[in-house]
Amino acid sequence: MSIPRFRTSINDYLEGLPEPVLIRLYYSPATCLAIFRLLPAMAQLFIMTMLFNDKPLEATDLNGWVQDGSTPKQYEALEKLRGMHLIKESQGTISLQKTFRAGLRNALTGGDHNNSFGIPCNTEDKHKVDIKFLDEHANNQWELILHFMVGTDTGKVPNNGVLSLLRHSGLMEGSAPSNMLITNAGFQFLLQDVNAQIWTLLLQYLNMSEDLQMDAVEVLHFLFMLGSLELGQDYSLVALSPTQKIMLDDLRDYGIVYQRKSSSRRFYPTRLATTLTSDTGALLTASASMDSAISQKERETGFVILETNFKVYAYTDSPLQIAVLNLFVHLKSRFVNMVAGQISRESVRKALSNGITADQIITYLTVHAHPQMRKSIPLLPPTVVDQIRLWQLEMERMKIVEGYLYSDFSSKNEYDVIAGYAHDLGVMAWEKPNKRMFFVTKEGNQQIVDFVRRKVHGGA
């Protein structure tokens, strides 16, 4: 469930990049592969069809491949490809962007000596570490950050790099470590799962790196490369650029890579790194607490019981968990191994006004449900789920859609044709047939304009 969120964020970032930067990105096969995986299935198919076909594709051919009812999907896929500058369109034909095409081909065939998937060390490490150690290292580093955010007193403070990143990203405010306080955005951040959290931080890191005169392309190359590395393998620093070596120091602080000491010539990616571009095997959930007394198994199974009377019982003594729960639950009593509280309109509205969404709350409760809860279907009491959503709806009486209004159609027929086309594309936001007016989203407007122009030309 975290994946769509992370996808949108990294996708949005990539789509915001100017074309020359994107093209430089596509020089690395590892990056091409990672970007390819972020695309919707239909877009992936279009790319694959064009990948080994030297001739450009007729745009009309695409219409023949896609079922009539699925035109919106086709439209969405092409829009995405255009946004990422992956396709070139000229005179009704479509072809793949050359650099990307070469890059993806290389990734699939393993051709070319590109080293973009990381160079393993060929000498034995005298201080070899195993996967368990790496997991622990990643866990400790990451939780140090989370605990610092909720203000748990662990006696340790993250490095300056981490602190300035937290400050820069608006997750915490305050100038010195002793007086830094978590913001609303920070609380939202805590509700996400680890993968989403890492991407949030890394995207902030990207933004920050631009200010520090670091090359965003190199930073992205490095991140996507990390996502394709093998856990437990040591990699050599030889192929890394100076920028990437600086990055390595920062990533070490987040627990994404492990280096025994900063002068070491090798580094190990941790599970946080190798799952960067995937959704499987995420190391720990946001719930993972610092309490080492809780065994790995219990940690995975969840601890929250939600009853139909809106009462919440959470079997945890982790300050982190309790802080997170406190975001949307009115906690009433605390015991040695459990806290009890109640979800109320006020508590949820407080969370909503902090920018936390109903879906986030529901996802959190689902993910961390106690094993006892898993016996019932549906998992969460529907009354509570519905109520939380209704409380959110109370806040959203208005919805703002940017777009364009079409009116003054000369005939009913003309209106029907164009409105029908807008429906097919799935860009219709609002319509009023008896007044012959409709409203389309900003993204879809160009398509409609083209269509109208074609119609007018065709008719004249």
Place this chain on the structure above:
Amino acid sequence: MNAVDGSSHVPQVGFASELEQELPSLLVLILDTSPLGWGTQSPPISLHEAVASLLIFINSHLALNHSNEAAVIASHTNCIKYLYPVPGEDYSILAPKSTVTSGTESSEEMIPNGQSNGDNGTPNDASMYRQFRVVNESVMKQLELLLSGTSTSDIEHNGKISDTTLISGALSTSLAYINRLVGGVNDNGPKLRARILVVSVCSDLASQYVPIMNCIFAAQKMKVPIDICKIGNNTVFLQQAADTTGGVYMHLEHPRGMIQYLMTAFLPDRALRKHLVLPTQSSIDFRAACFCHKRIVDIGYVCNICLSIYCQPPADGSCAICDTIFDPKELADLLKKPVVVTTTVPKTKTKKKKKKDSDATPNFTPGP
């Protein structure tokens, strides 16, 4: 009030279907490795060229989604063999350097990237994604082992060289594999969506009619589509396999352009296929093979009890499958040659002929 009744924003169902879209898929590739089948192709395509295309195809499949999985099974003349994953090998840990080296060496001339061997035997480590490398190396290595271990006696059948291959064995193995990976161990529903792709070159499968049909029906029940990528002559039963299970049957007219066929027609997974117009077969050969001589028949005789198919009435007057003894009089009628009589038109049998009279079978006692 419509907006508050919760129907529009509680997307329990929509949510589930959205999740379904995201399900990773498992591709089981069955590769026909019959030496004669590949040797007699015209226009020619060598096994090496085909394997190179298939490896790229598998890589592409793995590239679609991080959790996609693949398995490759070779259907040889007298045995089947897992090319990937090899039973007993653990791919989650790093292969020892020596294995990696031998794997790449043997595959050097076959994979298109083989020429870059500058770095002491581990040329692909840094330029190939790990998941791809593991699969490709395993397939090449196992295929090499399989082919080098094949002698002429293996491809001889009853004294003559045949291009047959154990498709039925490969199909049942892959169904078992799918069942193991997808099957109901997890109570949250299937974690994977499976499909089978058969790359077939052999033309004669009649001897395996019954096992193949059984596999087809099993696959249909498991909702596993069987895609067929056919090189060379059309094969009757494979057309039926694709048709029954809702898979794609494609006969490659230009086998050298195999990669393009694979990428366009066979790559989309089940979720995406709903939205696509896929190649369909205009005419499907629904003929069956008889149980007695394994011949493909247009018109045959069917046992009225067990529906076994015969190309001619059984000589001993009883069904070879269920031992039903047929009425000798009826049998004699069936064997009658049409007599040319000027006045009456002889009765000709057009369609599959069924003996209707069940009372005529003496040792069969009908139910209450």
